[in-house]
Amino acid sequence: MIVRAVVEGRAVDADARFALEARYGHFTAMQVRDRRTRGLAHHLDRLAAANLEVFGAALDRAAVLGSIRAVLGDDLRDAGVRVYVVEHDGRPRVVATAAPPTEVSARPQRVTAVAYQRYLPHIKKAAGFAQAHIRRAAGPLGFDEALLTTGDGLISEGAITNVGCLSGGRLLWPDAPMLHGTAMRLLEDLDVPQERRPLRVADLPGFDLVFLCNSHGVVAVGEVDGVPLRQDAETLARLLAFYDALPWDPLD
Known part of the structure; x- marks a missing residue:
């Protein structure tokens, strides 16, 4: 369940988020705990490589990090965060969503x-x-x-x-x-x-x-x-x- 979404750092409602998320593009998903995540450099590298292949453009890493901070706001410390780069109005946009955190199952x-x-x-x-x-x-x-x-x-x-x-x-x-x-x-x-x-x-x-x-x-x-x-x-x-x-x- 999405609790918050931002497009290029600006909060949007669920309908706008869905319309952008479902479009042509790519994404990465991370778990955030106490406003930290594992393998941040790998997430950014993944987005950068995919952006060159999908859109033929360099990734604005500062915009990605800004979108993550924006979707967490001042109140979310633990969350499941997704960062999408999707085409909208003829150009790629950075969309970030936050959902409740997910823990891996201990059961085989x-x-x-x-x-x-x-x-x-x-x-x-x-x-x-x-x-x-x-x-x-x-x-x-x-x-x-x-x-x-x-x-x-x-x-x-x-x-x-x-x-x-x-x-x-x-x-x-x-x-x-x-x-x-x-x-x-x-x-x-x-x-x-x-x-x-x-x-x-x-x-x-x-x-x-x-x-x-x-x-x-x-x-x-x-x-x-x-x-x-x-x-x-x-x-x-x-x-x-x-x-x-x-x-x-x-x-x-």
């Missing part, structure tokens, strides 16, 4: 594999009907998230997450087109050998731990399409301890 997630590949997956696009539909369809079936795959089960990412696997002390990421998410970027600093390799749904039961990550946090995957997965307690504890110890960057 149930996931289902869905054959779907996003267009320009490296860009977090403002309009995402397909992913929203996939997650809505998975929910009533008892699944928390969907893994996006090719027809023969090659994993790229989750519908709104990145997917990682830990095996024998190595951190494995899918070698496939995907969004290089901010949480994934932060976990790439974990001091273990890491590599990208083709990962298939059928491979997952053989790993010590399969996990999902996004701005909400990191959570283990308990099963995929009813098949239970290993959840090595020591491996999970080390991963969560690393993520929980990451610094929060000030927004003021």
Whole structure:
């Protein structure tokens, strides 16, 4: 539920916010606690790279930070914040929205594999009907998230997450087109050998731990399409301890 929205620093009503948010453009999503967020530089870098590709223009980082501060106002210290850069009246506009904060589930997630590949997956696009539909369809079936795959089960990412696997002390990421998410970027600093390799749904039961990550946090995957997965307690504890110890960057 959106509690506040601003367009280029100016407060707007819900209808105006919706009209802008649904347009052509890109965005990033972050969790804010005590007016701080993890990986602020990664969020800004994502927006800057996408802006060059989508609009052929440099990003005004000061405008983005100003919009985040404006949507938080003087009263919001904890929130889920999204920053969109969307086309309106022939030019890109910065739109920021604030919603109640979201905490990652501590419960191992149930996931289902869905054959779907996003267009320009490296860009977090403002309009995402397909992913929203996939997650809505998975929910009533008892699944928390969907893994996006090719027809023969090659994993790229989750519908709104990145997917990682830990095996024998190595951190494995899918070698496939995907969004290089901010949480994934932060976990790439974990001091273990890491590599990208083709990962298939059928491979997952053989790993010590399969996990999902996004701005909400990191959570283990308990099963995929009813098949239970290993959840090595020591491996999970080390991963969560690393993520929980990451610094929060000030927004003021």
